[in-house]
Amino acid sequence: MNRFFGKKKNEAPEPSLDYTASMMEGRSTQVEAKVRKLEQELFGYKQALAAAKTPAAKQLIKQKAMRVLKQKQLYSKQLETMQNQQFNVDQTRMAQQGMQDSIQMVAAMKVANKQLKKQFKEVDLDEVEDLHDDMSELMEDAAAMNEILGQTFGVPDDIDEDDLNAELDALDEEMLQEETAPDYLTAAMLPTAQTPQSEKTSAIHKHIIMLICPL
Helix, strand or coil: CHHHHCCCCCCCCCCCHHHHHHHHHHHHHHHHHHHHHHHHHHHHHHHHHHHCCCHHHHHHHHHHHHHHHHHHHHHHHHHHHHHHHHHHHHHHHHHHHHHHHHHHHHHHHHHHHHHHHHHHHCCCHHHHHHHHHHHHHHHHHHHHHHHHHCCCCCCCCCCCHHHHHHHHHHHHHHHHHHHHCCHHHHHHCCCCCCCHHHHHHHHHHHHHHHHHCCC
């Protein structure tokens, strides 16, 4: 059957920008190499022209150099055209790649949005708010408990600034008496029964000592 009707030809693959850019880059490299080679030939003819002795020799060198120069100009123009085309292809390829990246990003955002909606369905905002309020109350209770536990036992609360000044004056007098009193008088000083005023002064004394030297 194939002999009479012919076999369907395989369809050529669609040209891609990556393949086109790679092909054009290879051709541009080849043409650029030809331009560089022709430039080297022109430089050689320049040196030969400077070293030529006769007008005939100089004319022959100029003719060869003109032929090489025409070739160089032709390849240079071709190279410029190919480079412009390659630039356009690269621009189109970058735009296409950017569009593909955007499509992938949008698809990923859709998946993330779907997952977030599903996860939020598992969370009760009212329950979260109640939990936050409970935690706030617990923190306040803990702070109050720490404040209570930090209080000192047995310290009178009715001590004012006048009591403090009286205690400090009494301490100054005691220190002065101890420094100036003879030894036999110091040894004769024995503790006596405390009055209510002396008990208050003693409590103030203990409170000051605890403030200066805490346990």
